[in-house]
Amino acid sequence: xxxxxxxxxxxxxxxxxxxxxxxxxxxxxxxxxxxxxxxxxxxxxxxxxxxxxxxxxxxxxxxxxxxxxxxxxxxxxxxxxxxxxxxxxxxxxxxxxxxxxxxxxxxxxxxxxxxxxxxxxxxxxxxxxxxxxxxxxxxxxxxxxxxxxxxxxxxxxxxxxxxxxxxxxxxxxxxxxxxxxxxxxxxxxxxxxxxxxxxxxxxxxxxxxxxxxxxxxxxxx
Amino acid sequence: xxxxxxxxxxxxxxxxxxxxxxxxxxxxxxxxxxxxxxxxxxxxxxxxxxxxxxxxxxxxxxxxxxxxxxxxxxxxxxxxxxxxxxxxxxxxxxxxxxxxxxxxxxxxxxxxxxxxxxxxxxxxxxxxxxxxxxxxxxxxxxxxxxxxxxxxxxxxxxxxxxxxxxxxxxxxxxxxxxxxxxxxxxxxxxxxxxxxxxxxxxxxxxxxxxxxxxxxxxxxxxxxxxxxxxxxxxxxxxxxxxxxxxxxxxxxxxxxxxxxxxxxxxx
Numbered sequence: 001x002x003x004x005x006x007x008x009x010x011x012x013x014x015x016x017x018x019x020x021x022x023x024x025x026x027x028x029x030x031x032x033x034x035x036x037x038x039x040x041x042x043x044x045x046x047x048x049x050x051x052x053x054x055x056x057x058x059x060x061x062x063x064x065x066x067x068x069x070x071x072x073x074x075x076x077x078x079x080x081x082x083x084x085x086x087x088x089x090x091x092x093x094x095x096x097x098x099x100x101x102x103x104x105x106x107x108x109x110x111x112x113x114x115x116x117x118x119x120x121x122x123x124x125x126x127x128x129x130x131x132x133x134x135x136x137x138x139x140x141x142x143x144x145x146x147x148x149x150x151x152x153x154x155x156x157x158x159x160x161x162x163x164x165x166x167x168x169x170x171x172x173x174x175x176x177x178x179x180x181x182x183x184x185x186x187x188x189x190x191x192x193x194x195x196x197x198x199x200x201x202x203x204x205x206x207x208x209x210x211x212x213x214x215x216x217x218x219x220x221x
Numbered sequence: 222x223x224x225x226x227x228x229x230x231x232x233x234x235x236x237x238x239x240x241x242x243x244x245x246x247x248x249x250x251x252x253x254x255x256x257x258x259x260x261x262x263x264x265x266x267x268x269x270x271x272x273x274x275x276x277x278x279x280x281x282x283x284x285x286x287x288x289x290x291x292x293x294x295x296x297x298x299x300x301x302x303x304x305x306x307x308x309x310x311x312x313x314x315x316x317x318x319x320x321x322x323x324x325x326x327x328x329x330x331x332x333x334x335x336x337x338x339x340x341x342x343x344x345x346x347x348x349x350x351x352x353x354x355x356x357x358x359x360x361x362x363x364x365x366x367x368x369x370x371x372x373x374x375x376x377x378x379x380x381x382x383x384x385x386x387x388x389x390x391x392x393x394x395x396x397x398x399x400x401x402x403x404x405x406x407x408x409x410x411x412x413x414x415x416x417x418x419x420x421x422x423x424x425x426x427x428x429x430x431x432x433x434x435x436x437x438x439x440x441x442x443x444x445x446x447x448x449x450x451x452x453x454x455x456x457x458x459x460x461x462x463x464x465x466x467x468x469x470x471x472x473x474x475x476x477x478x479x480x481x482x483x484x485x486x487x488x
Contacts, residue, residue, distance in 0.1 A: 123286055124333035124392075128347035128399060129323035131315045138350055143337050 007190045014181060014194050021177035022198055028094045028171060029160045035099025036159075037152075040106030045136075047111060058107075065104035071165055073097050078169035094166035094173075102159055109151045113144035146214075153210035157203050164199075174198055235298060237262045237434050238283070238403055243292035245278055245458075252278045254458040256292070260403075263432045267445035267466070270455035271481055276438045277330075279455070280405050283436070284325040285318060296324060296403060323351060326396030326404040330412050332388040334380040334395075340367060341376040344395045352399070359398075366394040370424050386417030390424055397428075404428065406437040442485055446470045454478045 047058040065073070074097040081088055088096070117140050125135035167176035178195040182188050236259040245253040252275045260266050268276045281287040283294055285302035293310070294301040301321055303310045313321070334343050344363040348354045354362070367373055370390035380388050389409060396404060406425065410418045422444050429435060429448045439445055445452055445466055452469040454461045454477075462475050473479045 118333075120329060120331055120333040121335065124327075124329065124335070126319070127284055127286065127322055127325070127327035127329075128395070129319050129351040130347065131319040133315070134319075134350060138346060139335055143335075146337075 003189065006187055010185065010187060010190065011194075014191060017177050017181055018174055018191075018195055018198055021172060021174040022202075024091065024171060024173040024176075025160070025163045026202075028091060028098065028163045028166055028173060029156075031091075031095035032098035032102055032163075033156055033159055035095060036102030036106050036155075039100065039103035041110055043103055043107035044110035044114065047107060048114070062104045062107055065101055070098065070101045070162065071168065073101055074166060074169050090166070090169050090171040093169050094163070094171040097169075098159060098162060098166065102155065105155060106152065109148050109155070110144070112151075113148035114140055116147045117143050149210065149214055153207065156210075157206055160203060160206070161199060236260055237264075237297055238436070239295045240279075240283070241293050243279070243282060243294070244290045245275070245282055245287060246290045252458050253282070253289075256455075256458070256460060258453070258460070260434060260436060263434055264451065265429050265435045265449045266437065266451050266453065267449040268436065268438045268453045268455060269440070269442070269445060269481070269485075270461075274455040275458040276455050277407055280327075280407050280436065280438050283403075283405055284322050284327050286327070288312070296321075301325075319351070323399055324402045326399060326401035328389070328392055328396055328404065328406045328409045330408040332380075332385070332392045332412070334388050334392055336380050339377050339379055340372060340383065340391045340394075343380070343391055344398045347395070348398050363394070363398055366397045367391070369397065369427075370394045371420070384417060385413045386420045389413065389421045393421075393424055393428075402434065404433055404435045406435065406439070408438055408440065410439070410441060440485060442470060442482065454481065456481070 043058055043061060046054050047062070049055055049058070074093065077088055077097045078090065078093040081093075114136075121139055121143065122132075122135050125139040126132070130138065163173055164175040167173055167179065170176070174195050178191050181191045185191070238258070238260040240256055240258040243253050243256040244251065256275075256279060258266075268279070270276050278287055282289045283296075283301070288302065293303070299321065300310075302318060303312050304317070305311075335346070338346060341360065341363050344366055345356070345359040348359045348362065349356060364373065364376055367376055370393055372387060372390055372394065375383060375387060375391075380391070383391065393409075409425065410421050413421065418441070422441060425435075425437070425444070426448055437445070437449070447466075449466050451463060452466045453463040454469060454473070454475070456477050461477055462469060462473065469478065470482065473482060
């Protein structure tokens with residue numbers, strides 16, 4: 001049978017299996033993104049701390065995570081932690097692994113965004129009686145978000161694709177099922193192309209949504 | 222009762238702002254070398270001097286945007302930026318410092334409006350988030366302040382849609398909304414196109430007539446001579462001379478003052 005004949009015949013089956021995996025892909029991507037957004041902000045704020053020790057530890061965290069492969073980090077969490085008595089479920093390991101990895105990246109994005117806001121903005125906020133924390137909350141972050149949005153979008157898209165990595169810790173996402181299907185049917189080209197199309201159908205709308213958000217945010221400028 | 226009364230009269234006669242032996246260095250460079258100033262309640266003080274004379278730094282020290290290297294500042298008898306613990310002076314924490322700054326309005330040369338907020342939101346954000354005033358009340362008050370600076374029709378505009386003069390007037394309204402005891406103006410008209418200077422000076426004149434206490438760093442000699450009660454001429458981090466505007470501006474005793482004034486008026 002030819003390529004298209006096989007594709008048409010197996011399409012419903014392949015799709016039902018792969019879309020099942022897509023649910024896990026989305027769960028992991030959303031979970032890891034949320035984790036990275038929150039932890040990244042904390043890391044970014046700590047890195048601007050007045051205390052040298054805090055800054056040093058934070059820099060070490062960022063360097064460690066950015067300087068080692070995400071795959072190695074995932075293995076440490078999934079295969080390493082059980083050795084010290086901590087068992088982690090595959091999806092949890094995937095979310096935490098990609099989440100802390102992303103937090104290091106986003107911390108730098110946040111910091112660049114915050115530092116892009118003119119010094120006069122903080123001074124105006126302080127002179128009106130705001131504490132530095134209030135100034136950050138009401139004046140700096142709302143403006144910095146506009147600067148951060150494009151790199152954060154980019155990161156989300158990369159993150160969604162990087163979830164393919166977590167098949168190695170047995171998280172049942174798209175690529176995990178795709179490999180199973182290939183073992184079962186030997187139709188590598190058809191299965192992997194379909195898997196790729198599913199990723200594409202998620203990343204394209206994401207890029208669109210964020211482009212729209214950015215246009216909206218430009219209102220004040 | 223009697224003693225209470227005495228105290229309150231005392232504090233009324235006491236200067237609103239006193240600065241004692243203020244020094245400020247940036248690294249090796251000493252920008253302020255021992256400045257003493259007292260400003261009475263309701264007084265309008267103008268500070269003039271060449272650029273680099275330390276006038277802006279002095280103003281920024283008053284609300285502790287710059288930490289003085291040494292010396293002390295009091296507003297209404299309260300030590301600014303520090304407190305006395307035993308015999309030692311200790312810097313205030315962020316929260317304590319923020320509380321003190323509520324009382325000190327600062328108008329910046331470059332306006333520093335918040336670009337993500339409308340004119341009205343610029344004016345209401347501090348009353349709401351710092352003083353905890355209810356939104357409706359803050360808005361009513363904010364509109365009143367914008368009206369006062371002649372911008373009642375621009376409440377919903379974002380700063381980018383306003384001219385420099387309008388932005389500076391919003392910045393003044395933003396300061397007024399906090400009802401500060403003391404207003405500091407740091408070359409408030411220097412960043413403006415010449416045709417926009419007048420509208421800002423007009424607002425400042427009105428504020429002066431209301432009896433507010435103002436310290437104004439300016440190059441507008443005309444304004445200084447009409448509005449101020451006293452003029453200080455600074456050079457190289459020191460007060461060279463001070464006195465009523467008529468004495469300083471037309472009849473300066475020091476050569477440096479005369480040289481500066483002739484340069485400025487020859488423009």
